[in-house]
Amino acid sequence: MTDGAGRTGETGGTDGPPGSFAGENPFPSALWAEAVYSRRAIPATLATGSPAPGTAGAERDPLPQGPRLALASPPLDLMPSPGSPATLADPSVLAALLHYSYGLLQHDLTPGGRPLHRAVASARCRYPSELTLVTPTAAFRFDPLHHQLVALEGAVTGDQASGPGTSRFIVITSRFARTARLYGDYAPRLCAQEAGMLLGAVHLVATALGLRTRPGQDQETLNGLCANGLSAPAEHPMGYLEILGPVRHPADRAWPPPDLAPVLRARHSGAAIFDPGPAPSPRALLTDLGAALAAAPFTDFSCHLLVRRVTGFSPGHYVHSGGRLRQVRDGDPLELLEQIGQTEGRVSVNFRSTACTAYIAVRRGAAVARYGADAFRRLHLTAGAAAHLLCVVAARHGLSARVHNGYDAAAGERLLGLAPDEETVLFQVAVGTARPAAAFRVPVVF
Numbered sequence: 001m002t003d004g005a006g007r008t009g010e011t012g013g014t015d016g017p018p019g020s021f022a023g024e025n026p027f028p029s030a031l032w033a034e035a036v037y038s039r040r041a042i043p044a045t046l047a048t049g050s051p052a053p054g055t056a057g058a059e060r061d062p063l064p065q066g067p068r069l070a071l072a073s074p075p076l077d078l079m080p081s082p083g084s085p086a087t088l089a090d091p092s093v094l095a096a097l098l099h100y101s102y103g104l105l106q107h108d109l110t111p112g113g114r115p116l117h118r119a120v121a122s123a124r125c126r127y128p129s130e131l132t133l134v135t136p137t138a139a140f141r142f143d144p145l146h147h148q149l150v151a152l153e154g155a156v157t158g159d160q161a162s163g164p165g166t167s168r169f170i171v172i173t174s175r176f177a178r179t180a181r182l183y184g185d186y187a188p189r190l191c192a193q194e195a196g197m198l199l200g201a202v203h204l205v206a207t208a209l210g211l212r213t214r215p216g217q218d219q220e221t222l223n224g225l226c227a228n229g230l231s232a233p234a235e236h237p238m239g240y241l242e243i244l245g246p247v248r249h250p251a252d253r254a255w256p257p258p259d260l261a262p263v264l265r266a267r268h269s270g271a272a273i274f275d276p277g278p279a280p281s282p283r284a285l286l287t288d289l290g291a292a293l294a295a296a297p298f299t300d301f302s303c304h305l306l307v308r309r310v311t312g313f314s315p316g317h318y319v320h321s322g323g324r325l326r327q328v329r330d331g332d333p334l335e336l337l338e339q340i341g342q343t344e345g346r347v348s349v350n351f352r353s354t355a356c357t358a359y360i361a362v363r364r365g366a367a368v369a370r371y372g373a374d375a376f377r378r379l380h381l382t383a384g385a386a387a388h389l390l391c392v393v394a395a396r397h398g399l400s401a402r403v404h405n406g407y408d409a410a411a412g413e414r415l416l417g418l419a420p421d422e423e424t425v426l427f428q429v430a431v432g433t434a435r436p437a438a439a440f441r442v443p444v445v446f
């Protein structure tokens with residue numbers, strides 16, 4: 001069997017070169033060097049938007065097959081209703097969870113632009129991740145374009161499929177081929193980052209709705225959830241969230257804020273070239289960020305902030321870890337930013353006008369020692385979930401946040417003072433005041 005990228009299907013070795021991502025191990029160890037440290041895996045054709053070499057075949061990306069279920073209209077706010085415990089059996093809660101986590105939220109009418117934008121960022125809007133609700137006897141795939149669920153026929157195990165309201169797990173899988181058509185062998189890196197961002201999005205929206213969840217990375221549980229035909233041959237299991245029930249005291253929380261729904265509808269990554277206006281950002285950007293990161297689904301990361309224009313914070317290098325923000329260096333970090341944030345010798349975004357730029361770092365050394373090649377998936381889930389929170393906090397303050405992989409991971413380690421051979425930067429997120437752009441985005445309402 002071949003996937004959409006023309007690669008041979010599920011029979012590859014366990015730790016082959018990056019091109020063998022459809023094999024048993026989708027994240028060979030070489031990916032760290034090829035995709036995180038050197039970005040060598042990005043094909044030169046990306047600049048023209050051409051298909052990556054070896055992927056020129058017709059785009060085959062069928063919609064999920066099976067009986068379709070209409071979802072309720074998503075509500076315009078995301079608040080637990082007082083006196084009624086949150087449950088997915090409530091059609092409005094189910095619709096809100098899916099729509100605000102991964103739904104289609106904006107339509108960009110700019111000619112030649114990328115028309116469809118969802119609740120999470122995605123490199124060139126390829127959206128390789130898939131979201132599936134799993135009940136004890138059935139699985140339902142979210143179709144964001146039609147705001148529907150599709151009952152996956154291969155995944156029904158009992159005589160009688162239970163409805164999506166009885167779901168116990170939300171599973172994230174990834175169709176690498178979708179991203180590989182443009183990015184070639186760099187796709188597994190992007191897909192891992194995006195799966196993490198989606199996990200952060202589902203966790204955030206579930207919490208806002210008053211649902212208690214347990215985010216999961218465990219490979220065995222994941223494979224068990226994906227057995228019975230849940231993930232197609234060219235689709236990789238990435239992560240999951242277990243739904244535990246309603247939160248007991250939904251009002252007692254610093255995060256998420258009550259105005260989350262309009263914030264998520266407004267979130268965006270800025271214009272094609274990230275060149276924000278040089279305006280100061282409000283102090284609450286960093287206080288909110290502290291609350292958001294403290295509530296992140298996974299905690300084993302640190303967030304380095306190179307702050308230039310945030311009211312009440314002197315320019316400098318700050319680190320958020322273990323629920324605390326501390327300044328580690330005073331002074332304008334522009335030089336650091338322009339050394340770290342480079343793509344092939346050129347500065348990636350206009351750091352001269354950003355408010356702040358975040359670098360999310362993880363303990364790679366310890367994770368590889370413990371989990372081997374699977375550390376790649378796990379660490380990207382952890383960092384990706386935090387990266388999505390950064391994007392949401394920026395949106396709450398009217399700012400745009402751009403995940404940008406044009407950074408030099410080795411320079412980042414050195415200049416941010418990370419532990420040598422242990423810590424690695426997995427995300428660079430630039431935040432700034434959006435300038436008026438040529439794009440014309442309209443909200444999508446189902």
Ligand SMILES: Cc1cc2nc3c(=O)[nH]c(=O)nc-3n(C[C@H](O)[C@H](O)[C@H](O)COP(=O)(O)O)c2cc1C
Pocket residue numbers: 114117118120121122123124125190193194197267268269270272402403404405406
């Ligand atoms: C994992 C990831 C990597 C990205 N890398 C880059 C990048 O290297 N350069 C860039 O200009 N944009 C990058 N982006 C931003 C996307 O192009 C942007 O999210 C997409 O156009 C969707 O826009 P929206 O978030 O406003 O809907 C990246 C996004 C993600 C999620």
